Amino acid sequence: GEEVAQTPKHLVRGEGQKAKLYCAPIKGHSYVFWYQQVLKNEFKFLISFQNENVFDETGMPKERFSAKCLPNSPCSLEIQATKLEDSAVYFCASSQTQGITDTQYFGPGTRLTVL
């Protein structure tokens, strides 16, 4: 597609429950980035992929967060045993290449609320 698609739009979980978010990059884009925006503050980078390979995971909390990009499937970000502080909007972005002149196109985000 011509836009980055993210599902669901909203997700509500009780503390300790699992949350799974999905992202379909723009067709033909090889790079996918996940960002977390807490309480309308700045975006925090989580992880990026080059096709199905992890490109950079320096922002990922290792304990409860995991992510995958499998061939012919949307990318996913999963949070095991959610905590209150995981409440945020999670944005996915894609770019065609990793060239420094390449633009990242953002999806509409998934708002996760942990109660």
Add this chain to the structure above:
Amino acid sequence: AQSVSQHNHHVILSEAASLELGCNYSYGGTVNLFWYVQYPGQHLQLLLKYFSGDPLVKGIKGFEAEFIKSKFSFNLRKPSVQWSDTAEYFCAVTGGYNKLIFGAGTRLAVHP
């Protein structure tokens, strides 16, 4: 570590007023700089970007930004704002592996 700071958190202007939003970054090497805009209820969209060359960059919707290396700044400007410019504006710099490092954002409200 790289960081971006945006000085104004909230700006309120009347239509036709001029706009300047401040952005400073901390990084000693080559930088790639961006301004993104998020209109109410919409996605983040790219306004403009700077990689090299002319430090005055023109973007969409009449926006421009000037890269001043000596001041580590990349301020966003528009000579005459419209009500439709009401949005949140984010300055960003590319970090390692091309991840974006964002500032906290500036919320702009334009009154008719």
